Amino acid sequence: MTQKLFDIAGIGKERLHLAWVSSAEAQRFVEVVINATESVKAKGKFDPKTFEYELAAAEMTLSGETLRWMVGKEVKITTKGDVYGRNWDVESFETILDAVLEREYQKNLIYKAVKEGHTSVRDIHHKIGLDLKRISYLLADLEKTNKVEFTGMKDRIPVFAVL
């Protein structure tokens, strides 16, 4: 999931590797390290400053309640069904999980942008490059959950602030 998020954030999943090596497989360990080194090398140097917003949003997303609950409940929901008695197969559950992941990430990105003083929709768009309609839609969502508030109009432009 973190790999998927890294792709959404533009950091690239090639930077994160997960592998299983048993204690007796020294040769395998060497291969894993060589592979990881090669693919990270291909991506080049990582500068945390240029990804400041992305990292902050990713952190908020991964530590947020929504995703932690969804991941924690996945096995239960896909094997025993949800509270409404509906049965979920793993594939459709993961589809929803991916959508939630992307949505939460974008919301957090907007939150971060507003917090840093980009208060209008257009300003946020210039900072994070997300579609204008999508930003307005997600801002409404952030308002509903009391993360962001609408503070009034300034030169006919709606202004937002974080709560």
Add this chain to the structure above:
Amino acid sequence: MADFEPKIVAFLCNWCAYAGADLAGVSRLQYPPSIRTVRVMCSGRVDPMFVLEAFKDGSDGVLVAG
């Protein structure tokens, strides 16, 4: 940057990959000097937060091996 050597933070499980890395060292297998090892008692201990923290502090990649 032909001689760019990435910095990779490697979270290694004490019982599996760490022992594997140890064995690789003992049997003198050559591997790139790019990894910085963090020994954890189980790879399940690794939280996504650790990974993000590693990137924030300027590592180029992260490897979780169990």
